[in-house]
Each structure stands twice: as structure tokens, then as C-alpha cells.
Amino acid sequence: MVSRRSLFLPALFIFLFVFIELASAQITVYSGRNRALVEPLVNQFEAETGINVRIRYGGTTQLAVAIMEEGRRSPADIFWSQDAGALGALHSGDILKVLPEHIAATLPPQFTNPANTWVATSGRARVLAYDKNNVDSSTLPESVFDLTRPEWRGKVGWAPANASFQSFVTAMRATEGDERTREWLRQMKANGAVAYNNNNSILQAIEAGEIQLGLTNHYYIDRAKSGNPNYGIEAHQFGAGDVGNLINVAGLGILKSSKQQDEAIAFVAFMLREYAQQFFMNEVFEYPVTTGIGDSDRMLESILGITPDINLDALNDLDETLRMLRQTDLL
């Protein structure tokens, strides 16, 4: 016969364990986004919900790879990615949970992902950066394909290793086909496009007069301008529908292995509501992803009209893009 005492201790442990689990509703976020872009929102979320959030900051790629390696034992409940590619990779690895329908209900189609395993939180537009003191804006090209013309020989900077650039190439493959994309990459290279390691290096090189144009994200420029009214670099947008105007997104996904699904969903929903969306617009200089919040309709209108018509799942196919970049010796 089993004595009562022998059952007492395990029962106590189980009780304590459950109690602690319940009392301290806590979620863990792996964030590829910088602390300054995340922490103010997380503080607000904690204050509103009483849910405790632990965050691991790191590079988007490294954290995504770590989550794949951790598998079902991952301590993470949520992954916050700087770009769609990493979320797509986790989606392909069958790591992300399908989100409830209502979460993405308010989002324009450009920001949703039909499989609904992750959701965009903010957007960054691809632009052509130029020095307004050096380049006459009326001479700027209407299409990203015009950058292969002789007048731009050796004057354009790009960042083939950068995730946003790669998403853009993936988008180009989706809209223009692999053949034309490969040809464009080859011609750009032949036209002396200068490779930098990230967006910021491109802008610095334009400032230094090393190059004149650069394919980058818009928000670095807006942020630099807000801190320095004399900042000489401007953002040029290509003609409506040109793939050079792609919007890249940062986004959130919830891991299947998470034991805190409700809290995680609350976190994701919070980032799509007014407080967070205002923060992205006003503090980070990104585009909102939800309509009907302050300036968001006006901002979205200005950009959604000119971005290429593409859904975010099309950006998942990073593997083939990397292969293409390797074939053209850009990686």
C-alpha cells in the first residue's frame, strides 16, 4: 500500500510548480529588433496586462537559427523579427503556430500572410537614397531597372548581404521572374554597383561622396533627418508599382512549443493596437500596418499606392534568392 506521506511531497511539488506557473504569467521573447525599438512598448504592455516579459536581444538571423536548433525545447514563446525572411524560414520549419483570425483582421492585404503563422508589426519602404546637393532629383530613374544605365556606372551602392535587400530581390523574382532578376543582378554588377555591408554604410558612403545613389530602407534617412536638419540625403521613390518600392516588414510569430499561448497572443495583439503603432510611426519612423490610427491612413495611402502588388508569403523563398546571389558572385 502506498503511504500517504509518500504521495504528499510529490503532490506539494506539483502544486507549487503549478502555482508558480500561474502566479507569474511570463513570456519570453527573442527579439531581433533593437532594445530602443522594443523596450518602451514592452514596458507599456507589462503595465497594462500584468504579464511579465523576458527578452533576449540579438541578431534576427542568429536568433532564428537558435530557435530552429532549440526545436521543441525552445525557451522562447515569441520571435520578433526584423524581416520577413527569418519568419518565413521558421514558417517553413513548421515552428510557428497559426494565429487566430481576428489578429490580422485590420491589416491591409500587403501586410498579411495567408498561412497566418506570423503577422507584420511595422513596415519599411525600399527607396533610392541620393545626396540632394550632388544629384538633380529630376534625373533620378523611374524604375530600379534603369540603374543599369551607363550614366549610373559605379555610382550606385547596395548591400547584397542585407536581409532587406534580399527580400527585395525575392520580391523581384516574384514579380519579374527569375530570368529577368538574374539578368538585372548581372548588369548591376557589370555596371559597377558598389557592395556595402549594410544600409547604414551605404548612406555614409553617399555622405562621403564615394557613391551617389544607394538602394536602402527609408527609415534610416528619416531618422537621421529628425536629428540633423542639414542632413543632405533624400529618399527617392520609383514609379508606381515598381518592385524597387517594396515594403519590408518586421513581424511577430508565436512558437508552437510555447506553453503561454494566451499571453503570447495578447502580446502580438498589443503590437498591432494604437499605442504600439503610434510608436512605430512617430519614434521609429516606420510605416504602421493597421488602418484608422492617427496618421496611419494618410501614411499608408501614400505608400500602398506605389508598392508592388505582392503578398508576404512570396518573400519566404529566400533559399533560391541566396542561390542566385551566389551564382552572380554577389555573396
Add this chain to the structure above:
Amino acid sequence: MGLAKNIQKLPPWYFLFPAIFVGISVTLPLVYLVFRAVDGDWQQSYELIFRQRNLTLLYNTLALTGGVLVTTTFLAFPYAWLTSRTDIPGNKLITLLGVMPLAIPGYVLAYSLLGLGGTNGTLAQLFGIIIDRPSGYWGSLLAISLYTFPYLFLNLRTGFIGLDTSTEEAARSLGLSSFKILLKVTLPQLKPSFYAGMLIIGLYVIGDFGAVSLMRFETFSYALFLQYESAFDRVYAAWIALMLLTLTGTILIGEYKLLKGLSFYRTGTGTARKTKVLKLGHWKWAAFIFVFLVTLIAIIIPVITILFWMAQGVDPIVWNTLGHSVRSSVMASAPAAVLAIFFALPLAYISIRYPSRLSSILQRFAYLGYATPPLALALAFIFFSLSAVPFLYQSLGLLVFAYALHFLAESMGPIRSALYQAPPRIEEAARSLGYSRFKAFWLTTFPLLKSGIIAGAAFVFLSAMKELPITFILSPIGFETLAVNVWSFSAEAMFAEAAPFALCILFFSILFVYLLFAREWKRA
């Protein structure tokens, strides 16, 4: 009789066991990489390995490595010689100045060098001088040489300090000129120090991507960096890491052949002469100018750049986290430095005192740990710790262990150089007086190793303070080091916010190095 000899040759367990333990631990990431690599699609792996471009990358890598080795020799040798053999005033300060470049994260130095040139650069703004921004081969060479020469400097300094100068005097009495003595007597005795420093620098150049990616020079490690930055596919990243390790393996075999059969301790009776200090006289001004120029480019300009960033106004979020980051960095780096010494000492000891196939293989494994790309190492740690010791995953202990394992090779060099010069005879004499093996080592050899141990610990501490990929993945949640913050803010182009963290890395690194050397100077 042969048997008796063999038994005698077996190292004591307290050296052998840690050495084997380290050997096995370092092998785990390799096992992981192979495991991952063979998991992939052979066709695509094949394409990746036999790309024409790999040859270009290999050539660039070797050219850069060669250039850096030459440049660092010209930087490090004068520093080592000045601070150990001459009466140069401010000797201690110069020693610290010679170590400090290690405390500056490579990409910060590269940023500051880039910031000098161009129409909008610092030189243009301050003096109206427009120079091209450094880039490509020469830019990379400059940046990497400046922050790696301390590895060679400290190794050589350890070598100079332990050098038995009676051989030089013997040479002088035979009528050799000072220059000839340097060439024929001193330099050959410094061989282990040269090799050790150059080995670390060589491996560093092969693995470094901070400077080459900013300077846009396409080396092998840059390609690996691109893979890891963009490829979520662990299979191909594993292949490239294995290719890199093969390159390292080749270098290690070469180094083994070079070092075979060297010994530089006194074999005769008597004691080592006290080093004669050379009086520099007016030459000291030339020495000062040399030290000043190096300090200007390697330390002053980066520090000014950091201060310049900071002057643009720092987001207050930084001040809330700075203290926490300092604690995190020191709490992980200081124990890692101590642990690395505990790992390196037995490895170095058995490989020099009990040379055998096993001991030299074990020792070289330490270098393979250094050459394993840190992200691969971290991923392997996820894999093994989650399946074997899940409660340790993302604990401080595991992070320290990973640091120590990765960086222990940096501490091997100085310890090994010191060991080469420590005569085994005194240890044998102590044993014949009835001391136990361990006590004999502790009382006779260990004190002679101190300057090597100090240099080794300094290396590991400084590297751990700057480390990124391992820290990203293996640190406890909510534990953010200074380096993680510098990286994260500068990646967002928030340089003003990155600046205070970079300054803290610099300050605490110098403090730690100073504390280490203060002990040495106190004894002297």
C-alpha cells in the same frame, strides 16, 4: 626497460584529465558540424564547395593574413623590445598602450578609420583635407594589424622577459656585433613566442569579419559571415565552417612541424643572468614618436570618434541599462579568463613536458576550438546542452564555459612560451628533494609561468568582452553584455547610443589589464 620509460612519460592525472576533457569538449562542435553538413543535399553542397569564387576568396584571405603578419611584426617587436630590454621612460604606460588596441572592438576601429576620409569625413571637417576612405586590401590590413598586434606584442614580451641573456653575453664575448647577436642569438630564442603570436593572429585574420566586411574586402571569412547573416540553412553554413576549419588544420600542422623539437631553457648549471637594460639615450625620442603614432591611430582616433558619436545626444534608455551591461560583461568575461587558464595550463604543460602524439593532438585541438566559427560553436552548444544538461542551457556557467573553450587558444601562446623557457631540471630537483609531483611543479615551474599566465588571461578577458555570436545565443535571458549593446545600437545607426557601451568596454578592459600587470610590476 622500454616499458618503464613509457610509464615515466605519462603525465600526472591532474594535467592529463583536464587536457582530455578540453580535447573532448572542443571536438563536440566539430561533431555537430559534420553531423549537420552530411544532413544536406549533396548536389547543392557540392556546388557550394567547388565554386570558382572560393579560390579568389582563399587567395585574398592568404594575402591578407601574410600582410597582417608582416605588419604586426613591425609593430609588435619594437614594443616588446622597448618595454622589456630598454630604459625607456614610461615603460608601464607603453606596455598598457600596447595592449589597449585589443580593447577596441574591431568594427569600431574600422568605423573610425572610415570616418576619417571622404568629403564629409573628420579630416575634411577639421582640417579641410579630403582623402579617400580606406577600403579593400589596404584598409583591412591597416585595421586588422592595429588591433591584433598586441597578441604578438604580449607573446614577445613574455619571451623577452624569460630569455636567458647569458647566451647573448657569450656571443658578445666572441666578438659578435649587437645586430648580429639580435639576429643570430636573440631572435631564434624568441621563435616560440613569434610562432604563438603569429598563430593566433593568423587564425584571427582567417576568422575575422568585422573589419573586412566594413572595408569591403572579400575574404573567406567574409563569405562565411554573409552565409551566417542570411542563410537560415544550417547545412551550408556547416559546410563553409568545415572548409574554414580545414584551412586552420593545415596551418596547425605547419606550425607543429616548425615547433618540433624546440627547447630554450638552460641546460647547464648556474642561474639565468639578470637582463641587462639598454640605455636608449637620444633614441628614446624616436621610440616615443613610434609609440605615439601607433597610439594615435589605434587608440586616440577611435576614442575621439566614440566621443564624437556621444556628443550627438544619447537616448536616456542607455543610462538605465549601462550598469547592468557592465555587470553582465565582467561577470562572464572574468571567470572565462580564469577558466581558460585552467584549461590551457595542463594542455601546454603536457605538450611541452610530455611530448607525445596524444599531447600534441590535444594541444592543437585547443586551436581548433578557436578556429570554429563562434556561431557554429554556439549552435553546437544548444544541441548538446539541451539534450544532455537542459537545466544548464542559457546559464551563466555554460556561457563562461563556452567562452573559455573558444578563447583558450589565445592564452596558450604566452603560457607555452614561458614553459619553453622554464627549465625542467629545477622541477626534477625539487622532486628529488621529496616534494610531490604537484608540489614540485607549484613551487618551481608555476612561478616562472606567471607573466605568461597574466598575458593569457588578459587576452581571454579582452576577447570575451567583445564577443557577440556566442553571447547572443548562450547568455542567460535578460543578460546583455556591453558588446551586444554596441553592436545592436550601431546596427541601427544609433551611434550616440552605442558610444557609452563602447567606452565602458574600453575602460573595464584597461582596468582589468592594469590590475593583472600591476601584480607583475609589484613583484619586480
